Amino acid sequence: MLKIHHIDCGSMCPHGRKLLKGEGNLLERTELCCHCLLLETRKGLVLVDTGFGQADIQHPYRRLGAHTKWLLAPRLLREETALAQIQALGFQANDVRHILVTHLDMDHAGGLADFPEAQVHIHRPEWLAAQQPSTWKEKVRYRPIQWQHHPLWCIHEETGESWKGFSMIQAIADSDDEILLVPLPGHSRGHSAIAVHSENGWLLHAGDAYFHHGEIATPAHCPPGLATFQKLMEFEGSSRLHNQARLRELARTDKDVKIFCAHDTMELNQYRSSQ
Numbered sequence: 618m619l620k621i622h623h624i625d626c627g628s629m630c631p632h633g634r635k636l637l638k639g640e641g642n643l644l645e646r647t648e649l650c651c652h653c654l655l656l657e658t659r660k661g662l663v664l665v666d667t668g669f670g671q672a673d674i675q676h677p678y679r680r681l682g683a684h685t686k687w688l689l690a691p692r693l694l695r696e697e698t699a700l701a702q703i704q705a706l707g708f709q710a711n712d713v714r715h716i717l718v719t720h721l722d723m724d725h726a727g728g729l730a731d732f733p734e735a736q737v738h739i740h741r742p743e744w745l746a747a748q749q750p751s752t753w754k755e756k757v758r759y760r761p762i763q764w765q766h767h768p769l770w771c772i773h774e775e776t777g778e779s780w781k782g783f784s785m786i787q788a789i790a791d792s793d794d795e796i797l798l799v800p801l802p803g804h805s806r807g808h809s810a811i812a813v814h815s816e817n818g819w820l821l822h823a824g825d826a827y828f829h830h831g832e833i834a835t836p837a838h839c840p841p842g843l844a845t846f847q848k849l850m851e852f853e854g855s856s857r858l859h860n861q862a863r864l865r866e867l868a869r870t871d872k873d874v875k876i877f878c879a880h881d882t883m884e885l886n887q888y889r890s891s892q
């Protein structure tokens with residue numbers, strides 16, 4: 618049976634608690650996480666997103682850029698990397714057979730280099746955006762140094778299959794488990810959620826399709842700073858908001874699916890406490 622670990626692979630402490638969490642004051646620091654999944658399957662480990670990696674911690678300015686270090690203030694602790702957490706569970710890097718990435722922003726792709734033998738599953742438009750960035754946002758958000766080790770890319774096209782009304786791609790061909798890429802573009806060009814079927818129903822890792830749990834509540838709400846940050850970072854606003862609305866409707870109508878995003882610490886703590 619699939620065993621699921623909810624892990625934080627990169628806590629960040631930017632200023633602006635009032636704007637980002639809707640509480641505290643403006644100058645106070647807040648905390649954002651990089652919520653990743655580690656799946657123990659019968660055929661090895663599967664990672665969903667990677668957070669920051671060992672090299673990001675050793676060379677933060679070169680790998681992430683000074684603006685990220687200043688703006689997002691990542692803690693960059695070795696023990697928070699996926700590799701360190703996997704080793705703490707008694708596994709090795711090469712036990713990770715597959716990685717599914719929601720997208721290739723630097724806070725999601727930094728750990729790829731720690732697992733050079735893993736197959737990296739990605740939706741084609743996201744891979745293309747990272748290889749050939751076409752806008753200034755794409756040139757800023759992607760850090761090619763994070764994949765200069767030439768990952769074993771598995772680049773997926775949509776197949777026409779669907780899951781709960783969403784397009785889906787069965788990413789790992791030889792898996793006994795249902796682990797799906799669910800394209801949800803908007804935040805980035807080929808952003809996807811990742812759906813995982815567990816004994817307790819479906820988990821949907823929504824990546825950066827939203828940033829605050831209030832955005833998929835009905836009625837929706839979001840602290841103003843987080844709303845502005847998402848707008849600044851979006852590749853395409855109308856598809857981002859449309860996909861956010863679809864997630865909200867899914868959360869409202871289908872109690873078999875538990876949805877969470879990458880950077881909401883409240884959501885992460887809920888899953889960790891029930892682990």
Ligand SMILES: [Zn+2]
Nearest residue numbers: 722724825879
């Ligand atoms: Zn992110």
